[in-house]
Amino acid sequence: MILGLNSIELTVLLGNNGVFQYLTGLPRVPGPNTLKRFLIDKAGVLKPRLGSAHNLLRAHFLANHSSYWLDFDSTVKTLYGNQEGVVKGYNPEHKGKKSYHPLICTEAHFQDCLGGELRYGNVDTKDEEIKTFLFLLENGEQTAGNLAKKAGLSRPSLYGFLKKLKENGLIIESQKNSVKTFQTSSKEKIQSILDGQINELEKGKSDIEKIFTEIRKGTLATSPKFQFFEGKDGVQHVLKDLLLYRNIETKTYWPIKSMIEILSEDFFINLNKERIKKNIY
Incomplete structure (x- = not known):
């Protein structure tokens, strides 16, 4: 962004030090709307030139390093409009808000963004x-x-x-x-990896069964606790947990349209099949 400012609306601050006027030769700093219109209108000319200037600066600062670390990571960008691809998904900071879920590649030394992919907010x-x-x-x-x-x-x-x-x-x-x-x-290696994970799960299951046995016998004190679940995986965990019971009635309140967007129709189709089998309503 312009001189380190993250938003065009903040360019009003440039009017206090004269840097923008000096660099551009303009008598005063344009208003945000004027600046937006200019950038949109001249995007075809400005984008390659700004990209070239950025690459020159990048080459200058990176030239002194003998090694580089490329860091791939995803992030969540909350938006409040109806832009294309903005849907409800995993958003830990603003739960329930629409967002993008972009994937970013940066150079670890300078945190310089080398590339990215804009993705829908519910991409997993x-x-x-x-x-x-x-x-x-x-x-x-x-x-x-x-x-x-x-x-x-x-x-x-x-x-x-x-x-x-x-x-x-x-x-x-x-x-x-x-x-x-x-x-x-190889098939053998993949099978070995899967067997190892299965063994860990079986061991965990065995340990949990021992704990519940002690609880039922009264040798291990326990008390009811509240549990909090977050994100897509958390919601799936809660719903799948219901399938551990039979012949029960539940009360659930949620925006079904939003839940289908987040968890997908296939998830609910399979969940409902199992729920009906176990007489859970």
């Missing part, structure tokens, strides 16, 4: 990681370019997913003719 990164893994499993070894194109994923997003899958041991990275390729790990 885990779903896209699964999509990446399943595509490799079904189609075999792929370059990042082919994988992004065929799976319908952007390159910046894809590299983040591949990194996590590789760290978890689910895929391997190779290099052929100076080109990186990716493929799933």
